Amino acid sequence: MSAIDANNSLRVALDTCQEGHSLPRAFYNDPAIFQSDMEGIFYREWLFAAPECELPNPGDFVTLTVHDAPIIILRDQDGIIRAFYNSCRHRGSRLCKSPRGHTARLVCPYHQWTYELTGKLISTRFMGEDFEADKFPLRPVHVTSVEGLVYICLAQTPPDLEKFRADITPYIQPHDPRRTKIVHESTIVEDANWKLVIENNRECYHCAGAHPELLVSLVEMALPNDARFADELAIMDQKARDWDALGLPHAPVDGGLEYRCIRLPFREGAFSMTLDGKPACKKLLGDLVEQDLGSVRAFRIPNNWHHFLSEMTLHFRVLPLGPDKTEVRTTWCVHEEALEGWDYDVEHLSRVWVETNAQDKTLAEENQKGSRSPGYVPGPYSEMSEFMVINFTKWYRNTLESWLSEAAE
Secondary structure, eight states: OOHHHHHHHHHHHHHTOOTTBOOOTHHHHOHHHHHHHIIIIITTSOEEEEEGGGOOSTTEEEEEEETTEEEEEEEOTTSOEEEEESSOTTTOOOSOOSSEEEOSSEEOTTTOOEEOTTSOEEEOSSOOTTOOGGGOOOOBOEEEEETTEEEEEOSSSOOOOHHHHHHHHHHHGGGOGGGEEEEEEEEEEESSOHHHHHHHHTOOTTHHHHOTTGGGTBOOOSSTTOTTOHHHHHHHHHHHHHHHHHTOOOSOOOOTTTEEEEEEOBSTTOOSSSTTSSOSBSSOSTTOOOSOOOEEEEEETTTEEEEEOSSOEEEEEEEEEETTEEEEEEEEEEETTOOBTTTBOHHHHHHHHHHHHHHHHHHHHHHHHHHTSTTOOOOBOOTTTOHHHHHHHHHHHHHHHHHHHHHHO
16 A cells, blocks of 8 residues: 555544544554554654663663664663664664663674664774775664653654653652662553553543452542542542642643643552552652652653552553554562562562553453444543543544644645
8 A cells, every 4th residue: 555545544534533432443453544653653752662770781771663663772881871773784684682681882693783882883894995884873763761761752853852851750750760670570462453552541431340459559530639539539638738748749730632640649548559558669769758659640642651659660661563463561660779578579569560451451452353343333432531531532633633734745
């Protein structure tokens, strides 16, 4: 299919969208629209890649693949975080295939072209006297750390990230994500379109029927004044006063359709996202002294959400693999000096979200199967319980509309 035909398919699909309703079937199944998602969104937007604590030392690297684009992120000898296309400038071979590692230099396994951690090409074999190595550095990718959250952008000119940085920094800074370490991780592949994975995360309408482990601690309300949860509102009022006294922001930030950040309490008597509600780690994050801080819930379109607790952080990264296949990576982090067996137990720490991720995988996959049906007709979202899904799909449609307009110019 040509680019023109693909764009025409997208145009037709966008014209059939109904405000406040789920997306038409093509958006979850059509390979041409999936390609538009990659080119119009994932190759242009800032994407969460990894927690910075995964790169503690010079020479540490992590890799990921954004659709067809393999990427390597590393910390160079001066401590600077850099990102490059994970592709040799000779004939394109991947330089690193391990998901993480440590190296002094990047050496292509095919023909041994060798690069400094700055991306500079420093060694080749048999290229002749006229070869100008300085013309062939690794191609850089935009990268930044937002208080310990590493984001990359594949666009030539990335969108502005500074309002997002300024808005969420006061919320997550007290949890000091840079001074954490990963103690558990999970990467699962869901047989579902990436948008269904995100939509599922953007509402707790399904929580009562699907997530008993999560609801030991989590309050379903998404706003601090949700009148449906009277008991939790009393807790919210008290915790708001406590957090004000500690100098911790908690009101929802104005992220428009693009991002969200808020601090919400846990259920009364719960301190963490564990099966018994007890803290997951004895050692608190950063310089925190209070255990009962609820969680900062942060989300940014198109591929990540996070929970920042008093003693643990959780980071979720979504990467599309195909029209009906999505990778979801979760990392659990505690204070860098916490000791396993003394301060924390991995099973206790991770169990709730291991179970929740498995439940969400089933929900998304059943949603995908149903969306393939010729009998599927987009249904209305609940404005009360699914307003964040409405915001996401509105952002999605607006973004692709803009991309189509730019392509037509």
